[in-house]
Amino acid sequence: MFGYVRPYQSELLVKEYDQYKAIYCQLCRILGKEYGWLARFSLSYDCTFYAMLALSVSKAGMTECRRCCGANPLKKCRYLEAEGGAYEKAAALSVLLTYHKLLDDKEDESFFKSLGCRLLLPLVSRKAKRAAKKYPFLAELAETATREQAEAEQRKTGIDECAEPTAKLLSALFGELAGENAGQKAALTQFGYFLGRWVYLMDASDDLTEDAKAGKFNPFLLRLGLSDRRELTGEEQKHAEEFCNNALNFTLSMLLPPLNLIDMEHFGPIIENVAEKGLPEIQREILFLHVRQKSRFHPGRAGK
Numbered sequence: 001m002f003g004y005v006r007p008y009q010s011e012l013l014v015k016e017y018d019q020y021k022a023i024y025c026q027l028c029r030i031l032g033k034e035y036g037w038l039a040r041f042s043l044s045y046d047c048t049f050y051a052m053l054a055l056s057v058s059k060a061g062m063t064e065c066r067r068c069c070g071a072n073p074l075k076k077c078r079y080l081e082a083e084g085g086a087y088e089k090a091a092a093l094s095v096l097l098t099y100h101k102l103l104d105d106k107e108d109e110s111f112f113k114s115l116g117c118r119l120l121l122p123l124v125s126r127k128a129k130r131a132a133k134k135y136p137f138l139a140e141l142a143e144t145a146t147r148e149q150a151e152a153e154q155r156k157t158g159i160d161e162c163a164e165p166t167a168k169l170l171s172a173l174f175g176e177l178a179g180e181n182a183g184q185k186a187a188l189t190q191f192g193y194f195l196g197r198w199v200y201l202m203d204a205s206d207d208l209t210e211d212a213k214a215g216k217f218n219p220f221l222l223r224l225g226l227s228d229r230r231e232l233t234g235e236e237q238k239h240a241e242e243f244c245n246n247a248l249n250f251t252l253s254m255l256l257p258p259l260n261l262i263d264m265e266h267f268g269p270i271i272e273n274v275a276e277k278g279l280p281e282i283q284r285e286i287l288f289l290h291v292r293q294k295s296r297f298h299p300g301r302a303g304k
Contacts, residue, residue, distance in 0.1 A: 003045030004202050005195070007270060008277035016270050022064055022080035023055070023267075024048045027094075029079060030087040032070050035095050035127040040071060042098040046199075049274060051090035054177050056264040056271060057184065060084040092131035093138050093173070099128035100146040137176070145169040159219040159247065163200040170196030187261035194255035198279060201251060205244035206286050209237065220244055241287045248283050 007020060027048055031039040055062065060083040069075040102117045102124055132139030148165040174192030178185035204220055211218035212232050221227045224240055232240065252275075259275050285291040 003048075004199055004279070004282050005049045005274060006045035006278050006282070007273045008281045011277050012270065012273055016267075016273070018078060019080065019267065020048075020052070020270055022078040023052050025069070025077045026079045026081060027051050027087055027090055029070050031091045031094060034088060034091050035130065037070075038123060039091070039095055039127055042094040044094065047090045047094040047097075049271075050093060050173065051086050052267050053174065053188075053271060054086035054089065055082055056267045057177050057188070057262065058084055058086065059265060060086065062266070089135060089138065092135045093142070095124070095127045095131045096139055096142040099124045100142055104146060104150070138173075141169055141172050153217050153219075156217055156222060157219075159201070159204075159223055162204070162219040163197045166200040167193045167196035170199070183261075184263060187258045190258035191255055191262060194251055194258070195275075198248060198251045198255065201244070201248050202279075202282065202286070205241070205248065205283075208232075208240055208244065220247075245283060245287050252279060 007017075009017060012020070024043075024045075028040050028043050031043055062080055062082045064078060064080050066076050066078055069077045099121075102121050105117045128139075145165045145168065148168075149162075152162045152165065170192035171189050172192070174195075175185050175189035178188050204218055207216075207218060208220055209232060210216075212221055212226065212229055215230060217227070220240060220243065221229075224236075224243060226232065226236060226240065229236070256275060259272070264271060
């Protein structure tokens with residue numbers, strides 16, 4: 001997996017890391033159970049975080065068990081089962097976002113580059129219809145975010161407007177987890193908004209060099225006056241990365257206050273690890289160590 005929203009493993013306690021893996025494996029199991037074996041390939045750290053947050057703010061009972069791995073029957077894994085529909089919602093979200101990402105890639109890439117997407121779409125489409133029927137709220141959010149994202153980037157708008165659809169998507173997803181608790185809803189909504197904004201900006205930063213070479217739209221390139229280049233100089237690359245890092249740091253500073261206001265029944269240290277250490281580490285790896293970490297979870301950016 002290579003999502004952006006993941007913990008900084010070396011700073012987790014062993015029991016915390018085991019809990020995180022148990023959630024990850026249970027989500028994988030539910031994806032296979034609900035949507036078939038192929039759906040397991042849509043599993044991401046990002047939807048695992050959504051499932052963990054949903055469990056964290058709920059009072060659902062949980063049970064840990066060990067059973068054979070669905071992907072490798074010779075291996076035994078820990079699974080954290082839970083009452084309620086947290087895993088089922090996260091699985092549906094994973095399938096729906098994968099479907100819209102495939103649609104986006106099919107439209108934006110050449111025929112041969114998008115051949116894999118064209119072959120997968122009929123299979124994923126059936127799974128997405130099943131998810132949409134079960135969770136129309138999630139399906140509407142995913143479709144709206146994808147459409148607004150494409151429209152914003154086709155208009156070649158600025159950084160804030162381009163980041164807005166992903167920010168609103170996570171804001172709505174997280175806010176819905178609060179139910180009727182108004183105070184909790186406000187904190188979750190704000191946390192989701194800035195996390196969604198960070199995810200979009202991180203993806204745009206990750207694609208900076210690639211988009212410049214391919215002549216594709218990138219809001220950072222437009223903002224820095226580099227959208228007409230095909231190859232960034234060393235100085236331009238350094239300046240662009242510093243600009244991206246500052247924008248990302250500002251967004252991180254905005255998501256931490258609402259996080260501190262969320263009442264978490266479970267997994268608080270893991271969620272705080274992701275926000276306070278995992279996200280900054282991803283920034284460092286991508287912008288300064290140049291480690292590629294492509295994300296699967298957000299609606300995708302037009303022009304890819």
